[in-house]
Amino acid sequence: MTVGHATSRPPTASAPTSPSARLRLGDISFLNCAPLRWGLAHSGAREHFDMLSGPPEWLAEELLAGRLDAGPVSLVRYLRHADMWDLLPGGVAIGSDGPVHSCHLVSRVPLEHLDGAVVAVSEASRSTALLARILLEDAVGVRPGYRSAPQNLDTMLAGADAAVLIGDEALRLHARPPVGLRIQDTGALWRSWTGLPMVFAVWVVRREVAREHPERVRAMAAALADAAERARAHPEAVASAAAVESARGPGGRLPEQVLLDYYRVLDYSLGDRQLAAVREFARRAAARGEVPEGRTPRPLPGGQL
Numbered sequence: 001m002t003v004g005h006a007t008s009r010p011p012t013a014s015a016p017t018s019p020s021a022r023l024r025l026g027d028i029s030f031l032n033c034a035p036l037r038w039g040l041a042h043s044g045a046r047e048h049f050d051m052l053s054g055p056p057e058w059l060a061e062e063l064l065a066g067r068l069d070a071g072p073v074s075l076v077r078y079l080r081h082a083d084m085w086d087l088l089p090g091g092v093a094i095g096s097d098g099p100v101h102s103c104h105l106v107s108r109v110p111l112e113h114l115d116g117a118v119v120a121v122s123e124a125s126r127s128t129a130l131l132a133r134i135l136l137e138d139a140v141g142v143r144p145g146y147r148s149a150p151q152n153l154d155t156m157l158a159g160a161d162a163a164v165l166i167g168d169e170a171l172r173l174h175a176r177p178p179v180g181l182r183i184q185d186t187g188a189l190w191r192s193w194t195g196l197p198m199v200f201a202v203w204v205v206r207r208e209v210a211r212e213h214p215e216r217v218r219a220m221a222a223a224l225a226d227a228a229e230r231a232r233a234h235p236e237a238v239a240s241a242a243a244v245e246s247a248r249g250p251g252g253r254l255p256e257q258v259l260l261d262y263y264r265v266l267d268y269s270l271g272d273r274q275l276a277a278v279r280e281f282a283r284r285a286a287a288r289g290e291v292p293e294g295r296t297p298r299p300l301p302g303g304q305l
């Protein structure tokens with residue numbers, strides 16, 4: 001197995017899948033995917049893939065370059081590239097039906113006061129970045145300006161009134177809200193506004209790979225579904241493994257309770273309610289010209305999470 005995102009291989013235009021029999025599967029290097037890493041390790045399925053870990057935007061670029069066969073990408077990326085990528089059989093996603101704990105709009109003032117203000121938006125995000133805009137403009141009714149920035153709360157807020165952050169840094173803000181800042185969970189805001197869950201990321205497979213190797217792709221989807229199921233059945237073990245993982249990141253080891261709570265709300269399924277939410281998000285994104293019109297995503301037939 002290969003882990004790490006420094007690997008650079010030549011593009012594989014003439015070789016759609018890896019020369020070995022193993023599919024190259026992406027893995028988001030955030031704690032949001034720790035339960036799947038745990039599940040794949042414990043089932044033994046991880047050995048059947050070449051796994052590459054990295055931030056979601058890097059995984060999307062690797063998929064576009066043909067250096068990965070399948071993996072998680074932000075929902076916005078998928079909606080933009082749905083002509084090249086399919087949703088994994090049965091559907092695998094990262095979402096929540098209410099608070100997600102790790103995708104936030106952070107501000108010093110109430111959101112209603114952000115008209116004409118500057119919002120710094122993490123370069124790591126596409127879905128939460130657009131969701132925050134939709135929420136601010138359509139739900140709250142303010143029109144700030146946006147500035148893309150490397151994800152770092154201090155530098156982001158040094159030059160802006162609010163910030164959009166995702167992943168482990170955002171989870172740490174949820175776990176320990178800094179004094180004087182409002183941590184607004186975009187999953188919760190979206191749920192109370194639309195009544196729908198939010199889907200932040202989806203697992204995609206390059207269409208040519210899905211056509212060439214349908215059985216291998218189905219097996220991959222089944223392995224991910226099984227990993228999610230195993231992780232759900234062993235919350236303490238998963239939280240403890242994730243706490244060890246968190247100790248390697250800046251900010252030190254997260255309490256297991258924070259991770260238990262996180263994995264209780266994170267949902268890897270892409271069922272009918274989630275697909276309805278994806279359509280609603282896609283409609284709003286298309287109305288802003290952010291994704292093509294008329295995207296009606298449907299997972300490839302096969303397994304079910």
Ligand SMILES: C=C(O[C@@H]1C=C(C(=O)O)C=C[C@H]1O)C(=O)O
Nearest residue numbers: 074102125126127128167200201
């Ligand atoms: C829940 C999360 O899901 C994600 C949010 C993404 C986004 O906002 O574009 C992309 C991939 C996922 O990592 C998170 O990162 O905290």
